[in-house]
Amino acid sequence: MYQTLLYYKIVKIKYPESEMKKHLEVCKALQLKGRILMSKDGINGNVGGLPASIALYRAYMDAHETFKDIDFKQHDTDIMPFPKLSIKVRDEIITTEAAQDIDWNNRGRYVDRDTFHEWLKSGEEMVIIDMRNDYEWAIGHFKDAVKPPVKYFREIKDTMDYYEQFKDKKIVMYCTGGIRCEPATALFVKYGFDKKNVYHLEGGIVKYAEKYGNEGFFEGKCFTFDDRIAIAVNTSDTAVVLGNCEICGVNTDDYRNCLNRHCNKLFIGCDACMEKMENTCKQECQDIIQSEENMRSPRANTKVLHRNK
Structure with a gap:
């Protein structure tokens, strides 16, 4: 272990x-x-x-x-x-591409997991914002959370206009372990959001899941930046699967890396499509894999010698 x-x-x-x-x-x-x-x-x-x-x-x-x-x-x-x-x-311990705008001494407020859970249970009026990358959101997120219009968290400064619609509301941000919300709340405060209404979940999804995994409001899996790829938050029979195969659309949360080494795209793929597509993300990549296999096959490398008669 x-x-x-x-x-x-x-x-x-x-x-x-x-x-x-x-x-x-x-x-x-x-x-x-x-x-x-x-x-x-x-x-x-x-x-x-x-x-x-x-x-x-x-x-x-x-x-x-x-x-x-x-x-x-x-x-x-x-x-x-x-x-x-x-x-x-590095210049930043979490990439924001907005380091010059972040005042680490003027961040938002923490909300602990117990209080946040009670807010969710009671239907507290608030806007829950997922501060992770889009591929993390795809397989798991808090119920009714807002997905920002970005692919990567580091684009946050470029989308501050999007958040203006929530300026007069209570905001609760979350991410995997909490670190992305630290600079995010600082940016919100800098851009005129009322500090007393800008919260972030202390300890992130991971801390919340330790106590409320099976009975909480997080749906799906939590993406991890290691060889595990993702971990289950709810391990009971009430767990739901979020995410869809990017090839056929069937419900699945299995992330793969395209077998084509020139591509290596991280994508969601079901078992059936992976068998059919030979663990590649699209036809072009499958063609490349098959071509490389043909080049490596003994028959393809055999030279035909013609003897003089």
Whole structure:
């Protein structure tokens, strides 16, 4: 068995390059894999390893003056979900393409999972906004949540006009673990939204699902940025499947990567279409795969020799 940690912390890091090197040594010694980003504004991590290594890593972070008090989201998994370890220093720990407009000291308000759940149960008047990428939304989201008109979260600044329609309403944003909502609420406040009406779900989908997975208001699966692809939120017989095969339209939430290495598109595909299309996303890709297979076949590579008579 392995365990994963999803976490972040908005905190000033004076020397991120130096901190990155120390962190790399620790993670290598513990044989952890995953992705960690650092910047002068904080840290954003998603790592996996053996339970003993995860426990030691958490102890290291809890004892660290800068990284203590992080709210870790920890989960058990049957597989090591990361192929390698990557720790980098970036300008942003979550890409917004609007770094100059974000005041980390002037963000929205947190709403804890219990309060949010009660709001949902009681029919509280609010606008729930999904701050994830469109392919994450496709297989799972909160009931009645708004899907912004973007493909990627990083396009948020370009669509601020769209959100004007919600300016006088209570807004609750959510994402996987909470980090995307941090800069998002800051942007909303900068663009004139009343700070007291701009909320984000503390701990995101992951924290909510830990307590309310089977009886909550999240429908479908939660997309993960690792080899698991997605995890079930509701594991009971009341679970619903969101998403549709991009080839035939049948209801399914299975993500695939196109077998054509020149394409490698992430798409939703049902088992029947995958068998028919040889794990490719479209006819053009299937033709390329078949052509490459023909080129590799022994018969295709056989040379016919003509002897002189």
